[in-house]
């Protein structure tokens with residue numbers, strides 16, 4: 001989007017917002033949320049799109065449904081993974097970024113291979129393996145981004161939470177050091193995340209639902225042991 005398109009896009013967003021919020025009762029809360037959307041979320045979104053217009057990347061997929069990604073489990077069973085990707089931006093060479101819009105919190109980048117960000121890398125692997133019905137081919141995942149629309153986390157709406165520093169210049173990121181990865185490291189994160197998805201599916205199929213909190217220390221303050229079945233011995 002060029003700076004000149006911005007006013008047109010703002011009007012379009014305002015019309016869509018009015019129609020959407022107009023379906024609900026005209027309460028104080030409704031009006032406040034509508035104003036927040038127009039004054040904050042829409043402006044942050046437009047800032048991000050204006051900045052994107054100065055790069056070689058453009059949106060090439062929107063709300064893309066993938067329904068035929070095949071995954072072979074350890075016992076040889078072939079399953080299909082489904083997903084709906086909010087958006088993919090790509091350049092002419094097929095380098096692409098997977099994008100998810102967020103109005104609330106989202107996981108941050110970590111300095112290690114094991115990431116809390118899970119869905120975006122899994123989507124990147126699925127996108128890479130799926131031929132498009134139409135539009136540009138995708139050749140290499142170079143970035144994973146959340147659009148922090150409400151501004152809870154990032155200074156810019158487009159928070160490039162993980163990206164390939166060998167393929168891209170410095171990107172807007174709320175955790176600049178952790179988000180910059182080499183090509184090799186980013187590829188390893190994608191593989192590791194898909195391996196994690198496979199393991200989770202195998203666990204579900206084996207009826208294994210044991211509680212495995214990311215940080216066992218939080219169990220000490222949790223009141224849901226009855227539900228998850230953990231005992232104090234598990235914490236030792």
Ligand code: SF4
Pocket residue numbers: 211212213218219222223224225228229230
């Ligand atoms: S006690 Fe159970 S539910 Fe609570 S944090 Fe630990 S694993 Fe999760």
